[in-house]
Amino acid sequence: MQEAWWRGAAIYQVYLRSFADGNGDGLGDLAGLRGRLDYLSKLGIDAIWLNPWYPSPMSDGGYDVADYRSIEPIFGTLAEAEKLIQEAHERDIKIIIDVVPNHSSDQSAWFQEALAAGPGSPMRERFWFRSGHREGPPNDWQSIFGGPAWTQVPDGEWYLHLFAPEQPDFNWNSPAVREEFLDVLRFWLDRGVDGVRIDSAAVLIKDPDAEPDGLDPYTDRDGVHEIYREWRRVSDTYPGRFLIGEVWLPDQERFARYLRPDELHTAFNFDFLSCPWDPAALRRVIDDTLATHVPIGAPPTWVLSNHDVTRPVTRYGRPDTSFDHGDRKHGMTSDRELGVRRARAAALLAMALPGGVYVYQGEELGLPEVEDIPDALLQDPIWARSGHTDRGRDGCRVPLPWSGDAPPYGYGGEPWLPQPADWGPLTVEAQEADPSSMLNLYRTALRIRRESLGDGTLTWLPLGEEVLAFTRDSGLTCVVNLGREPVRLPEHQRIRLASDEVDGDLLPADTAVWLV
Ligand code: GLC
Numbered sequence: 001m002q003e004a005w006w007r008g009a010a011i012y013q014v015y016l017r018s019f020a021d022g023n024g025d026g027l028g029d030l031a032g033l034r035g036r037l038d039y040l041s042k043l044g045i046d047a048i049w050l051n052p053w054y055p056s057p058m059s060d061g062g063y064d065v066a067d068y069r070s071i072e073p074i075f076g077t078l079a080e081a082e083k084l085i086q087e088a089h090e091r092d093i094k095i096i097i098d099v100v101p102n103h104s105s106d107q108s109a110w111f112q113e114a115l116a117a118g119p120g121s122p123m124r125e126r127f128w129f130r131s132g133h134r135e136g137p138p139n140d141w142q143s144i145f146g147g148p149a150w151t152q153v154p155d156g157e158w159y160l161h162l163f164a165p166e167q168p169d170f171n172w173n174s175p176a177v178r179e180e181f182l183d184v185l186r187f188w189l190d191r192g193v194d195g196v197r198i199d200s201a202a203v204l205i206k207d208p209d210a211e212p213d214g215l216d217p218y219t220d221r222d223g224v225h226e227i228y229r230e231w232r233r234v235s236d237t238y239p240g241r242f243l244i245g246e247v248w249l250p251d252q253e254r255f256a257r258y259l260r261p262d263e264l265h266t267a268f269n270f271d272f273l274s275c276p277w278d279p280a281a282l283r284r285v286i287d288d289t290l291a292t293h294v295p296i297g298a299p300p301t302w303v304l305s306n307h308d309v310t311r312p313v314t315r316y317g318r319p320d321t322s323f324d325h326g327d328r329k330h331g332m333t334s335d336r337e338l339g340v341r342r343a344r345a346a347a348l349l350a351m352a353l354p355g356g357v358y359v360y361q362g363e364e365l366g367l368p369e370v371e372d373i374p375d376a377l378l379q380d381p382i383w384a385r386s387g388h389t390d391r392g393r394d395g396c397r398v399p400l401p402w403s404g405d406a407p408p409y410g411y412g413g414e415p416w417l418p419q420p421a422d423w424g425p426l427t428v429e430a431q432e433a434d435p436s437s438m439l440n441l442y443r444t445a446l447r448i449r450r451e452s453l454g455d456g457t458l459t460w461l462p463l464g465e466e467v468l469a470f471t472r473d474s475g476l477t478c479v480v481n482l483g484r485e486p487v488r489l490p491e492h493q494r495i496r497l498a499s500d501e502v503d504g505d506l507l508p509a510d511t512a513v514w515l516v
Contacts, residue, residue: 003455004240004242004265005046005094005240006047006094006194006195006242006265006266006299006356007299007355007356007454007455008299008354008355008356008453008454008455008456009046009047009094009356009357009454010044010045010046010047010351010356010357010359010446010449010450011045011046011047011048011049011096011356011357011358011359012040012043012045012047012048012049012358012359012361013048013049013051013306013307013358013359013360013361014033014048014049014050014051014361015028015051015061015307015360015361015397016028016029016030016033016050016051016053016062016075017051017061017062017074017075017397017399017416018361018397018398018399018400018415018416018417019032019033019036019361019399019400020032020033020035020036020400020402020411020412021399021408021411021412021413021415022034022035022412023412023413024412024413025074025412025413026408026412026413026414026415026416027074027075027413027416028075028399028411028412029074029075029076030053030071030075030076030077030080030081030084031076031080032412033050033084034080034083034084034087036402037087037088037091037093038091039428040091040093041091041092041093042443043364043439043442043443043446044443044446044447044449044450045093045359045446046092046093046094046450047093047094047095047096047194047195048088048093048094048095048096049096049097049098049195049197049244049358050095050096050097050098051063051098051307052065052098052100052199053071053072053075053081053097053098054066054067054068054069054070054071054072055067055070055071055072055073056072056105057105057107057166058379059105059164059166059167059381060163060164060166060167060380060381061307061379061380061397063100063163063167063199064103064104064105064106064107064164064166064167065100065104065105065108066104066105066107066108066109067108067109068099068104068180068184068187069184069187081191082191082192085191085192085193086192089192094194094195095192095193095194095195096193096194096195096196096197096244097188097193097195097196097197098196098197098199099181099184099185099188099196099197099198099199100199100200101170101172101181101198101199101200101201101204101227102162102163102169102170102199102200102203102204103161103162103163103167103168103169103170103200104167104168104170105166105167106165106166106167106168107166110123110126110127111127111168114126114127114129115153118155119131119155119156119157124157125171125174125176126170126171126174126176126177127159127160127168127169127170127171128159128160128168128169128171128206128208129153129157129158129159130150130157130158130159130160130208130209131156131157131158132152132156132157132158137149137150137152137158138150138158138208138212139208139212139213139215140213140214141160141162141208141214141215142215143161143162143163143164143385144162144163145163145164145381145382145385145386146382146385146386146387146390147385149161149162149215151165160206160208162200162203162206163200163381164381164385166381169206170204172204172205172223172224172227173207178227178230181231182230182231182234185231185234185235186234189234189235189238189241193241194240194241194242195241195242195243195244196235196241196242196243196244197244197245197246198228198231198243198244198245198246198264199246200246201224201228201245201246201247201258201264201267202220202224202245202246202247202248202249202258203220204224204227205220205221205222205223205224205227206221220247220249220254225257225258225260225263228243228245228258228263228264229262229263231243231264232262232263232264233262242265242266243264243265243266244264244265244266244267244268244301245258245264245266245267245268246267246268247264247267247268248270252288252291252292255267255292256292256293256296256298259293259296259298260296261296261297265298266298266299266301266355266356267298267301268301268303268306268358269285269289269300269301269302269303270303271285271288271289272285272286272289272302272303272304272350273303273304273305273306273309273323274309274322274323274324275322276320276321276322277316277321277342277346277482277510278321278482279465279466279467279468279482279483280465282349282468282482283468286353286468290354290458293355294457299354299355299356299455300353300354300355300356301355301356301357301358302350302351302353302355302356302357302358303350303357303358304343304346304347304350304358304359304360304363305360305363305396306358306360307360307393307396307397308325308393308396309323309325309393309396310323310328310329310369310395310396311362311363311367311368311369311395311396312339312342312343312346312363313336313339313340313343313366313367313368313369314334314336314339314368314369314371315329315334315339315369316338316339316342316343316346317334317335317336317337317338317339317340317342318332318333318334318335318339319332319333320332321342328390328391328392330371330390330391330395331371334368336368338510339368340366340438341499341500341510341511342510343363343366343438344366344438344441344499344500344512345480345481345499345500345510345511345512346512347363347438347441347442347445347499348441348445348478348480348497348499348512348513348514349468349478349480349512351445351446351449351453352449352453352470352472352476352478352514353458354453354454354455354456354457354458354472355454355455356454356455357449359442360396361400362396362400363442364438364439364442364443365400365401365426365427365428365431365438365439366426366437366438367398367400367401367423367426369395369396370394370395370396370398370417370418370419370420371391371395372420373391373394373395373398373417373418374418375388377394377417377418378391378392378394379394379416379417380392380393380394380397394417397417398415398417398418398419398420399411399412399415399416399417399419400428401419401423401424401426401427401428402427402428402429403427403428403429403430404424404427404429405424405427406421406424407419407421407423409423409424409427410427410429441497441499444497445497445514448476448496448497448514451474452472452474452475452476453472453474453476456472456473456474457472457473458470458471458472459471461477461479461490463479463487463490464483464487465483466481466482466483466484466485466487467479467480467481467482467483467487468480468482469490475516476496476514476515476516477490477492477514477515477516478512478513478514478515479507479512479513479515480511480512481507481508481509481510481511481512482509482510483509484509485509486503486506486507486508486509487506487507488505488506488507489502489505489506489507489513489515490515492515492516493515493516494515494516495513495514495515496514496515496516497513497514498511498512498513498514499511499512499513
């Protein structure tokens with residue numbers, strides 16, 4: 001039997017609002033994406049994951065969904081989405097959509113109906129409405145974006161929102177909620193989508209009556225698994241489709257439960273994404289990841305960035321190279337040259353490891369985090385909710401530079417977040433012309449990866465504590481030098497790809513090679 005395509009896929013994440021603007025309003029859209037499919041085809045990816053594309057007031061960049069069966073007019077129409085799916089398939093590119101089951105927008109029909117229906121109505125059972133406690137919220141739960149997790153409505157009741165107040169949480173004890181999402185899944189699978197990314201997948205189950213004091217949203221609850229078993233039963237009726245969970249859980253044993261054979265197919269590897277540029281730490285994360293996935297037969301995934309985290313070239317150039325949502329280290333000095341060097345090596349590492357790999361738009365261009373967006377232009381709700389202490393995630397969401405040497409760099413209209421003035425050398429156009437660019441490194445690596453990497457196993461080579469070296473089933477060997485001194489390469493016929501120049505048989509610091 002042919003191996004399932006998603007097990008070793010290279011998946012490109014499109015943050016639609018910032019990818020390419022087809023109608024000149026400054027916001028990326030489906031027309032812009034459809035116009036750039038050949039770029040993605042040439043990049044050599046297997047699938048595109050799109051962040052939420054549904055009608056949304058954009059209080060949280062589309063993760064506040066007002067209607068799960070339609071397309072945000074800023075992005076286009078349902079007919080255009082169907083065309084995108086078809087045009088991607090014609091190029092052998094699969095489409096993965098984002099489903100947000102933990103919460104909707106406060107503008108969704110269900111939430112508006114619940115508000116209008118008033119206390120005691122069954123409509124309110126679809127969300128978490130409660131009376132207050134001594135004039136205050138029902139309990140002390142805090143929102144992940146900062147501030148209380150409860151907001152009061154005019155009739156006096158309070159509703160729960162783990163994220164922004166514009167994102168009321170669904171009550172997953174409600175049969176109507178469960179039915180609704182099974183139907184939403186079928187709606188999109190019927191339209192040909194190949195995969196579904198599940199937002200905030202671990203936090204769906206909670207009960208303010210049972211756990212009145214304190215809440216750690218990252219503690220998942222057992223009841224969540226029955227939900228994904230039902231989802232799996234639906235997706236299994238559509239051959240070749242897959243479910244990927246956004247599961248941020250420090251406990252590997254609990255994480256693995258999501259990947260049991262009758263639940264999700266894969267999940268993002270956030271331990272790898274958060275890991276500092278340190279050989280022992282990376283080795284530990286890779287070994288733990290394999291130990292978690294191999295026994296249950298689920299392919300690992302390798303992720304260096306996404307729309308929620310600091311861009312790798314900035315992170316890897318800082319004195320502290322780890323990522324942590326609690327402290328984004330905004331404005332910490334970063335050595336750009338070093339960051340780029342390490343990001344190039346990290347890309348070859350991630351792409352050589354067994355399983356699937358995710359590339360967030362702009363990572364292939366080596367875009368840095370934009371850290372000087374003026375306060376007044378910041379849009380991430382984290383900025384306001386944190387009392388203006390955490391600048392949030394806008395810095396990794398700045399629209400892509402395509403061509404030319406000044407904003408908007410061929411992106412379309414005036415970008416909704418300002419692009420830096422010095423991005424001329426980072427445009428697709430400029431990088432295509434430079435054989436040593438990040439873009440050309442990604443293109444070559446993805447091509448080689450298709451032939452000889454992806455799903456499978458690895459064998460570690462003992463090259464010392466500062467070096468990560470392993471051979472893959474195809475015979476390709478990856479060596480990454482994370483130390484300060486050059487190291488001698490193991491015996492090989494030739495170097496197929498190097499993240500930077502190699503000095504004969506000596507691999508310089510912060511450099512990776514693929515050998516045969
Ligand atoms: C996920 C998304 C993030 C969003 C949050 C709430 O973590 O990746 O962007 O803000 O869920 O939906």
